Amino acid sequence: MSGGTPVIVLNQNTKREQGRKVQLTNIQSAKTVADVIRTCLGPQAMLKMLMDPMGGIVMTNDGNAILREITVQHPAAKSMIEIARTQDEEVGDGTTSVIILAGEILAVSTAFLEQSIHPTIIITAYRQALEDMLEMASSRYSVDVDTNDTDKMHELIRTCLGTRVHTQWNQVACRIALDAVRTVHKERGSDGQAQEIDIKRYARIEKIPGGSIEDSCVLDGIMINKDVVHPQMRRRIANPRIVLLDCDLEYKKGESQTNVEIRQEEDFTRLLQLEEEYIKTVCQAVLAVKPDLVITEKGVSDLAQHYLVKAGVSVLRRLRRTDQWRVARAIGATIVNRPDELKEEDIGTGCGLFEVRKIGDEYYSYLVQCRNPKACTIVLRGPSKDILNEMDRSLNDALNVARNIVLKPKLCPGGGAFEMAIAHAVSEKGKALTTVHQGPYRALAAALEVIPRTLIQNCGANVIRTLTALRAKHAGTEPEDWMWGVDGETGKLRHMKADGIWEPLSVKNQVLKTATETAILLLRIDDIVSGTKKGGVEGAAAAAKAAANEAAQPAAGGDE
Template structure:
């Protein structure tokens, strides 16, 4: 008689690990909190920097949240969700990554307390989503119009958190005016903005202009280096007979045959250069190689030429000048030629030349040359300008700005506490927890400025009774009217932060089962088994 024996069913591969239930939730929350705490100290103009050292010993110093996350590459799945949030915030809004990550950590910290009080995940998620919707409504109510002066304040506020620059006010004004000039229907095409870095001079030498630069020099010293009323041709075609024929085999048996080959090559290049001349071009930018002989003929024709120009620069040139990028020089016609008032070569620093294209036919192209005494300064200023471009562009598109310095967070928090009273179930606890998480943002600003955080939050809550503009001026270390102090931020960016941080927090809270193909490495500390977000 056969015996029934029940064998265990194994569905996980060797080396796999599984964490379920409340332990999975707590581990994910802890990983997110650890990541948030790393960035918390970088928040605001008084935030600290992080020194990042890669595997080959290169050092980068920054307080930009996205850069820190990108360079350190945390591997914990919950931490990776936050990295994805930072990537989206950076790519779509150009600013607010640190605030978004810190808010995720605070929301999950409050959710952990709610777990301990017996609230279940669906109820917390429902309360958080209701709080988010109310928060976005409040942000819309307290927003003010995005005038030119307001946009300059937004730019200055965004840039002030990335370093101390002596000419911050001037740069903010120049940047806003340039963005307003190149915008079409209040929208800025970020792909048409090029930032180049040159260290060795002070930040006051930073240039913001409606032009295009090409980080190349003219190919021959005797060529024209300054052309007015420029007619511009753009090629992706090698002016080099040997490169075009590199797949062919040429059999030469006598010196005469070799000379015939050279003569044919010369004639071919003459014809190609003549096509450029016939098109009316007096300036040529080519993405491909140009042989010495080709350069000689272009020089004879008096055509200012740059070779191996990057594809991105060609696209910007096409947008700015109205030229068409041509892939075969024999198809080039006068209809493909673009226009600019002035094209010239200029030394930008110690035998380093750029070609500048100014007075372009079409608006919408912005050129920024960032200057700084060291690589660290230029990197910081580049990040500051990128953040400001993102914040200002979004504020222009939505025509709305908010008081900064945590004022909007406190206004929303107070509104949420009143809103929670409308609920007669435990959902109100989740809404109050959301309000408490928002209050931690100005607290973090004050903490990084060395202020007494208890006094600050009490003063903020009290002052906000009369005005939604009251926030933390961390430079002066006081609670003040942010609109009067000129501390403003983009309303669209703040809405994106609130929306994204809520969505990621709820996603993390809903996870109750983590199955990993390889075991996740815990670290020691106050809580044994706490996940390391970088493992």
């Protein structure tokens, strides 16, 4: 049709070419992120200097901490940073490994995309390889561990932490981490509920400057930075009956009440009487269950304190909600919203001793000697706040290691031995495939070699010679040849079992799953579209209309 709008027709080849271009761009962005933290793997890792917007400088080799501070624009790079956070949330370790492996899996995919192999074929091969890797990891390339052997568990935690923990703090951190995890460990219940170790919610770390590092310990209960609200209340109670409240012990003013009209003196007196009667009723409801200690999230009025002191009841007020949860779990109490609904089964009787102690200038309430605490407080003591913060970071690593081993008591050798063993096995299995999937299937196995290769590079050793020797070891016929890995300090080959270098299997499984799934996700993207919000379009239209009106007004004035 002459004079009409030209129509652009995209044929199938153009679309495919467009999609391949987007995929290669995504791969390049992901590789760039992986290259940034590649040198942060292993005990000889290099440090990154991070500068925050306020001018502060932090030097660290923690992959997750580095990626948190990096600002990126490309959506694929943002996805890579997100998987490091996911890894840290899930198992608390392996953040650097998962980024490096995901970047390498995408890198080996480039050759197949350039050969015009459809991404769906590559993805299918990767999914099959992932299933085989996880099955091999659980059945052939891991060893069971007895979680009841305390000495063995201490040694394993210390090995998994590597060089991240200060020598003086090493033994104490391992002991504290294992004790805390065993305390909050909730076994599989009769209702079929899965076992649970929620260290983030139920194992709180309290840092108190002063004392020596050896004074740090795990309490068989809870410690709260609070004092009783009245000086005459008891500060030490054996086997207390404890009530937990989520409400005020104060007079509730009307929410919509803005003014009160008082016509005579008796009216004001009556208002005060109503307030006193309400507080007395509330206190009587609490005292009806004969508590020794009342803990509330909200405030407690002076009048309520008076009634409770007369009854010999101690009170802690304005606790954090998370502290209330820990106390409830440790003493077996139920948090109640209305005092008049208190019942005998809501009372917490699992605490052996309530005591208020003064440490430095602060008062701390101890609820200890609990009979079956499923929550605990870890008290860290040290000479300065900086040292306490460093102890806190390393203890979190130790807690995650202990949690992973107790939840899944299987270990695999460190130093790249596990990745090399899986790579060799999957590559051998891939030889039996006769379809077009063979290439991507074996390429994923080859990508796993990036972990031992990076360890060798970071040591400054000869990469080709060392990696070739490691492949030869894993191709051997001895039963424990798959345990050969790379010494992260020297770059030489070491037998990981002989040296006692282990890592939790759950961390390795999570690395394999997260890295492969991320690579699959990015390969499925064949276009990146930037959309404009609807509100932005409407706002632009309104602005254009207002400008047109302004332009018309002077003309109207001239006509008049």
